[in-house]
Amino acid sequence: xxxxxxxxxxxxxxxxxxxxxxxxxxxxxxxxxxxxxxxxxxxxxxxxxxxxxxxxxxxxxxxxxxxxxxxxxxxxxxxxxxxxxxxxxxxxxxxxxxxxxxxxxxxxxxxxxxxxxxxxxxxxxxxxxxxxxxxxxxxxxxxxxxxxxxxxxxxxxxxxxxxxxxxxxxxxxxxxxxxxxxxxxxxxxxxxxxxxxxxxxxxxxxxxxxxxxxxxxxxxxxxxxxxxxxxxxxxxxxxxxxxxxxxxxxxxxxxxxxxxxxxxxxxxxxxxxxxxxxxxxxxxxxxxxxxxxxxxxxxxxxxxxxxxxxxxxxxxxxxxxxxxxxxxxxxxxxxxxxxxxxxxxxxxxxxxxxxxxxxxx
Amino acid sequence: xxxxxxxxxxxxxxxxxxxxxxxxxxxxxxxxxxxxxxxxxxxxxxxxxxxxxxxxxxxxxxxxxxxxxxxxxxxxxxxxxxxxxxxxxxxxxxxxxxxxxxxxxxxxxxxxxxxxxxxxxxxxxxxxxxxxxxxxxxxxxxxxxxxxxxxxxxxxxxxxxxxxxxxxxxxxxxxxxxxxxxxxxxxxxxxxxxxxxxxxxxxxxxxxxxxxxxxxxxxxxxxxxxxxxxxxxxxxxxxxxxxxxxxxxxxxxxxx
Ligand SMILES: Nc1ncnc2c1ncn2[C@@H]1O[C@H](COP(=O)(O)OP(=O)(O)OP(=O)(O)O)[C@@H](O)[C@H]1O
Ligand SMILES: [Mg+2]
Numbered sequence: 001x002x003x004x005x006x007x008x009x010x011x012x013x014x015x016x017x018x019x020x021x022x023x024x025x026x027x028x029x030x031x032x033x034x035x036x037x038x039x040x041x042x043x044x045x046x047x048x049x050x051x052x053x054x055x056x057x058x059x060x061x062x063x064x065x066x067x068x069x070x071x072x073x074x075x076x077x078x079x080x081x082x083x084x085x086x087x088x089x090x091x092x093x094x095x096x097x098x099x100x101x102x103x104x105x106x107x108x109x110x111x112x113x114x115x116x117x118x119x120x121x122x123x124x125x126x127x128x129x130x131x132x133x134x135x136x137x138x139x140x141x142x143x144x145x146x147x148x149x150x151x152x153x154x155x156x157x158x159x160x161x162x163x164x165x166x167x168x169x170x171x172x173x174x175x176x177x178x179x180x181x182x183x184x185x186x187x188x189x190x191x192x193x194x195x196x197x198x199x200x201x202x203x204x205x206x207x208x209x210x211x212x213x214x215x216x217x218x219x220x221x222x223x224x225x226x227x228x229x230x231x232x233x234x235x236x237x238x239x240x241x242x243x244x245x246x247x248x249x250x251x252x253x254x255x256x257x258x259x260x261x262x263x264x265x266x267x268x269x270x271x272x273x274x275x276x277x278x279x280x281x282x283x284x285x286x287x288x289x290x291x292x293x294x295x296x297x298x299x300x301x302x303x304x305x306x307x308x309x310x311x312x313x314x315x316x317x318x319x320x321x322x323x324x325x326x327x328x329x330x331x332x333x334x335x336x337x338x339x340x341x342x343x344x345x346x347x348x349x350x351x352x353x354x355x356x357x358x359x360x361x
Numbered sequence: 362x363x364x365x366x367x368x369x370x371x372x373x374x375x376x377x378x379x380x381x382x383x384x385x386x387x388x389x390x391x392x393x394x395x396x397x398x399x400x401x402x403x404x405x406x407x408x409x410x411x412x413x414x415x416x417x418x419x420x421x422x423x424x425x426x427x428x429x430x431x432x433x434x435x436x437x438x439x440x441x442x443x444x445x446x447x448x449x450x451x452x453x454x455x456x457x458x459x460x461x462x463x464x465x466x467x468x469x470x471x472x473x474x475x476x477x478x479x480x481x482x483x484x485x486x487x488x489x490x491x492x493x494x495x496x497x498x499x500x501x502x503x504x505x506x507x508x509x510x511x512x513x514x515x516x517x518x519x520x521x522x523x524x525x526x527x528x529x530x531x532x533x534x535x536x537x538x539x540x541x542x543x544x545x546x547x548x549x550x551x552x553x554x555x556x557x558x559x560x561x562x563x564x565x566x567x568x569x570x571x572x573x574x575x576x577x578x579x580x581x582x583x584x585x586x587x588x589x590x591x592x593x594x595x596x597x598x599x600x601x602x603x604x605x606x607x608x609x610x611x612x613x614x615x616x617x
Contacts, residue, residue: 071527
């Protein structure tokens, strides 16, 4: 539905977006995720038409919209600060897009009332925006953006100004809303948890380029680079070199830890001698006090360096032979048995061959 | 704490007294039944009566109102455009040129405008005065509008465009209402500056036309009569009414 082709945007000598390409399907909840300053807002502003690219094209249903002014693009933006017009009542704010296209007053009144109903604020129409709480402003901004049924909704960190509890509630509401009305969402955030929870697909951005586009679960399990592995969730990163490839297995020499076996990652070009990183999620690492001899596992010795009791799980930091700390999660499944190990305990760190995911540097 | 508060209140009171006491004295003497501004004799309206039968004074007042209204209106339009351009385009030279007349000594402005009008072979009178007033009022309006403009969140105008407003609709529905306090403040400033300008007007007025300040000056040359007090009191009243009107017409204007 929306196709972005090799979009480039330079600010003086600084390249904010470097040949970014992606395509978004109708009805999708698509998220742009990345650290601060990676170009998410810049890309969103280009899609909305507030800014012009220095190269590339943006296609909506196959037609270029580069030359279309923002008011004629069938999409609306939810701004981080809501951008409600302070000199208009809530009802007039919501009526604004309808008035711009010349709707009849009766119809406007009816649709504004419906829109207020939809965001469960039916009696706030006569208030001015300054009299609303953050969450209410957010809902009004959404009502205003959806009242004339755009094809696409762009949301730039819409929840970042809300407190944690309200944010979670609004996340659920957003998912529900998007499913009900079926409008395509392009959502910008730098919060990876939010991105994983909300999105159908995520584009991870870094320094004005796209690092990876994938579904949340694939992004989490099969990051394509050290950067993505590190940015999405918690991850142990073990540097090494590819030593030998046989069938679906790779032998990797980890720096200071010796050789380990792991599986070949999907769609990767891999050769002996390449520098690589073994990424390991903390929940995939097992620690135990007794030595086990499972053939399908990697075993390493370590010392408990630190632990953090979090209620549902305990996070252990274990120091390996090369001085590196790896994180492991242990579920506190039975009451009273919260602590399995103490700081300073000798333990064995183990993970299955298929638990780690190899990325090339 | 309360001592600090009291000191604050006292100093505020002193400032207000400093500003308004002289004005109050003028008002009081305008009702004094004596030709001398010395002691209170009794209450009278006769100076006002006399004022309203003073042909010259009435013409001068009429001139002042016409000049102030038209120069304020034109300067407001031009100043608003200049202020918006100054905000939007981050120009280097134009802001300096627009604002220079504010800082320039009045006497210099007066002389140069006079020379300019003579060079153009323009006859001096209401039109030359109005043109002169417009030149020095634009800067004040532009400053006021620019300041207001930079307080408007850019995302508001972007949101308006995003929601279907053409650039003109966006200006009419969003920018202009939000700018209104700045524009009204600028217009008021222009009006008051015009109505009490003396120096520049003095140079470009020519012989036939007089304004209130010129008329008062020519009267004061002889003596500060109670009639002068009366006209000053009326001027003050006019200003007061204007400000109240602004507050009534756009309650948001003075709030923010
Ligand atoms: N108008 C501009 N002029 C110059 N540089 C700009 C401009 N807009 C953005 N940039 C630069 O482009 C880069 C990307 O900015 P952008 O706002 O897109 O980041 P972002 O990914 O949205 O970050 P954040 O998560 O902090 O909002 C930044 O380094 C920023 O300084
Ligand atoms: Mg941003």
